[in-house]
Amino acid sequence: MYLEQVKKFTSNPILYFVLPVAFLLLMIANYVFSMDVDTNKVINQLIEQVGVNVAFVLMIAPLSVGLFFVWFWVKIIQRQSITSLTTSRKKVDFKRIFFSFFLWASITIVMTYIAYAIEPENFVVNFKPKKFLLFLCLAIILIPLQTSFEEYLFRGNLMQGLALVTKSRLLSLLLPAILFGLMHMANPEVVKIGLIIMIYYIGTGLFLGILTIMDEGLELALGFHAANNLIGALLVTADWTAFQTHSILKDVSEPSGSFEIILPIFVIFPILLFIFSKIYKWKNWKQKLTGTIDLN
Numbered sequence: 001m002y003l004e005q006v007k008k009f010t011s012n013p014i015l016y017f018v019l020p021v022a023f024l025l026l027m028i029a030n031y032v033f034s035m036d037v038d039t040n041k042v043i044n045q046l047i048e049q050v051g052v053n054v055a056f057v058l059m060i061a062p063l064s065v066g067l068f069f070v071w072f073w074v075k076i077i078q079r080q081s082i083t084s085l086t087t088s089r090k091k092v093d094f095k096r097i098f099f100s101f102f103l104w105a106s107i108t109i110v111m112t113y114i115a116y117a118i119e120p121e122n123f124v125v126n127f128k129p130k131k132f133l134l135f136l137c138l139a140i141i142l143i144p145l146q147t148s149f150e151e152y153l154f155r156g157n158l159m160q161g162l163a164l165v166t167k168s169r170l171l172s173l174l175l176p177a178i179l180f181g182l183m184h185m186a187n188p189e190v191v192k193i194g195l196i197i198m199i200y201y202i203g204t205g206l207f208l209g210i211l212t213i214m215d216e217g218l219e220l221a222l223g224f225h226a227a228n229n230l231i232g233a234l235l236v237t238a239d240w241t242a243f244q245t246h247s248i249l250k251d252v253s254e255p256s257g258s259f260e261i262i263l264p265i266f267v268i269f270p271i272l273l274f275i276f277s278k279i280y281k282w283k284n285w286k287q288k289l290t291g292t293i294d295l296n
Helices: 004-008 015-034 037-051 053-079 080-086 094-118 129-166 169-182 187-193 195-215 221-237 259-280 285-290
Strands: 124-127 249-251
Touching: 004 094, 004 129, 015 053, 015 129, 015 169, 037 053, 037 187, 053 080, 053 129, 080 129, 094 195, 094 221, 094 259, 129 169, 129 187, 129 195, 129 221, 169 195, 169 285, 195 259, 195 285
Parallel strands: none
Antiparallel strands: 124 249
């Protein structure tokens, strides 16, 4: 069992919270210092100075490198295997990662095509072959590292630490989801759309947490998160997003902050959970998501 297996390790429980707390303090500091700053303007100024691709690398590289620091901390300081941080299975199931990735990538591509076909006036073609190919190479390397960092930190280290301390599956599910959402508070999307977008961020964190707990491992969450950020960055960009990229399309519409939030959180994600549950034969939902964790 993914949460129960932490009882095999004798590390001080405090060690499980050092990295998540340190990272969240950095995010809080970033939010405080950006309260009176137009973050979108700062991003645009950076892009003017160094270009889109370099600006992308400067923004994402620290999180990408952070993955290796999490692995180092878990392996050397906590003396826990990376496999046990990833899954309850004897070895990491890469088939699960790739299935989740390609399922969500396919859905994202279809949804983007439909949006473009229905309202082409909301988009302009942004495709520049040379710049796109360079961005493609950078994105394939850096974005999966960045999304994996967030998964290993929130759905891995923090969730297992909470399981060890609280013995509550519900708290181990909810707290990482809320903190994952709050991590995005300083994003320019929040300024553009408003706090209602936090429903999307927290809801996505909750969805990823359910994937992790019900499937007894991070594999499905790793695949989904990588596809969500990578395919999204390759397909569509906008002037008001944190990642402004050499994507194929550029969204020039005004975001409504309603349909874009309601559709994935309340429609698509529940359907995905149903699909995954049938494929991987999930059972005992109530006990797995809300029950007590036995660490004896």
